[in-house]
Amino acid sequence: METNYISFLQEVKGHILQSRYRAARLVNRELLLLYFAVGKRLSEKIAAEKWGAKVLEQISADLQKELPGLRGFSRRSMMKMTQFADVYASVSFVPLTTAQMKGLDNKLDAIVPSATAQFDGLDSSIFLNLGFTHHMLLLNRCSDWNERWFYMQSAVNDQWTVEMLDWQIKAKTYQKRDQTLPNNFAATLPQTIRDTALQAFKDEYLLDFINVEADDERVVEKGIVQNIREFILKMGTGFSFVGNQYRLVVDEREFFVDLLFFNRQLQCLVAVELKRGEFKPEYLGQLNFYVNVLNDLVKLPHENPSVGILLCKEKTNAIVEYAFQGFTTPMGVATYQLSSDLPEHLRNVLPDPEELKKLLN
Numbered sequence: 001m002e003t004n005y006i007s008f009l010q011e012v013k014g015h016i017l018q019s020r021y022r023a024a025r026l027v028n029r030e031l032l033l034l035y036f037a038v039g040k041r042l043s044e045k046i047a048a049e050k051w052g053a054k055v056l057e058q059i060s061a062d063l064q065k066e067l068p069g070l071r072g073f074s075r076r077s078m079m080k081m082t083q084f085a086d087v088y089a090s091v092s093f094v095p096l097t098t099a100q101m102k103g104l105d106n107k108l109d110a111i112v113p114s115a116t117a118q119f120d121g122l123d124s125s126i127f128l129n130l131g132f133t134h135h136m137l138l139l140n141r142c143s144d145w146n147e148r149w150f151y152m153q154s155a156v157n158d159q160w161t162v163e164m165l166d167w168q169i170k171a172k173t174y175q176k177r178d179q180t181l182p183n184n185f186a187a188t189l190p191q192t193i194r195d196t197a198l199q200a201f202k203d204e205y206l207l208d209f210i211n212v213e214a215d216d217e218r219v220v221e222k223g224i225v226q227n228i229r230e231f232i233l234k235m236g237t238g239f240s241f242v243g244n245q246y247r248l249v250v251d252e253r254e255f256f257v258d259l260l261f262f263n264r265q266l267q268c269l270v271a272v273e274l275k276r277g278e279f280k281p282e283y284l285g286q287l288n289f290y291v292n293v294l295n296d297l298v299k300l301p302h303e304n305p306s307v308g309i310l311l312c313k314e315k316t317n318a319i320v321e322y323a324f325q326g327f328t329t330p331m332g333v334a335t336y337q338l339s340s341d342l343p344e345h346l347r348n349v350l351p352d353p354e355e356l357k358k359l360l361n
Contacts, residue, residue: 039085042056126156182203185332217276269299272309305330308329
């Protein structure tokens with residue numbers, strides 16, 4: 001009875017959360033279309049009638065009289081609407097055909113932006129799911145469409161707040177997107193998967209789901225395991241979690257790999273070792289040992305050589321490159337940031353550290 005009840009309760013909870021999510025998407029979509037339509041008409045009317053700048057104040061005041069309590073239509077807000085409409089003036093917001101609508105899981109995107117050459121690759125599921133404040137931040141901070149589109153996709157897929165989006169722009173995440181981690185893949189991996197391996201791993205990982213102050217490898221590891229879905233999303237495409245503290249036995253002695261994954265695209269095991277503080281050359285010796293043992297005792301015959309990734313808080317690429325010399329196992333060195341490394345105002349939008357510590361214990 002109790003098991004059935006808990007299962008039923010979780011089912012109802014799931015329906016409620018899904019409904020809330022769909023409702024939020026619908027509201028956001030309608031607001032964007034409204035702001036675009038109002039901004040477009042304002043821009044056209046001001047140009048045609050040659051109205052001065054003060055007309056927006058008058059329109060705002062008159063709208064308040066017509067619709068008491070109306071929010072979101074101040075002079076400043078309407079200026080943003082005209083900016084939004086002017087920038088995307090060449091994007092046609094058109095209804096889908098009946099045939100297209102049949103292919104949709106829902107009707108939330110029944111009106112979609114039709115991409116033009118200027119906005120190549122625009123996807124309505126991204127564009128219409130991004131909040132207006134996010135859009136305005138991107139318009140004011142990113143003049144290049146490709147950069148703007150990169151942040152749109154990241155903000156929607158990773159559910160960034162406006163504050164997080166602002167931080168990512170300041171951190172030049174777009175400019176660093178193709179920055180590869182220091183590695184020895186060219187000399188140690190089969191040519192058929194070298195490029196794939198370079199694309200599979202990042203130079204830096206933002207573990208913003210871990211909100212702890214302690215600079216402790218085990219706490220970070222537990223945080224990753226407790227949030228393994230989020231970590232895999234951060235890692236990229238094709239990763240499957242095998243286990244943490246993965247046990248290896250050599251000559252009756254036990255050794256433990258912090259985190260072990262399998263990458264389907266690379267068709268290989270990926271050993272991840274966590275190190276607090278700055279990179280030290282001796283860390284590669286330990287990782288090299290783990291990768292060799294995995295290749296000998298765990299790797300299947302049809303799989304590619306295992307890869308080792310060292311995650312540390314800081315690194316100097318020159319030291320890392322020297323440390324790689326002499327090793328024949330494929331390894332890379334990346335850095336990570338926790339939510340406690342973020343600016344103070346961003347930490348407040350993340351889980352409370354004490355709450356997470358209780359969870360980890």
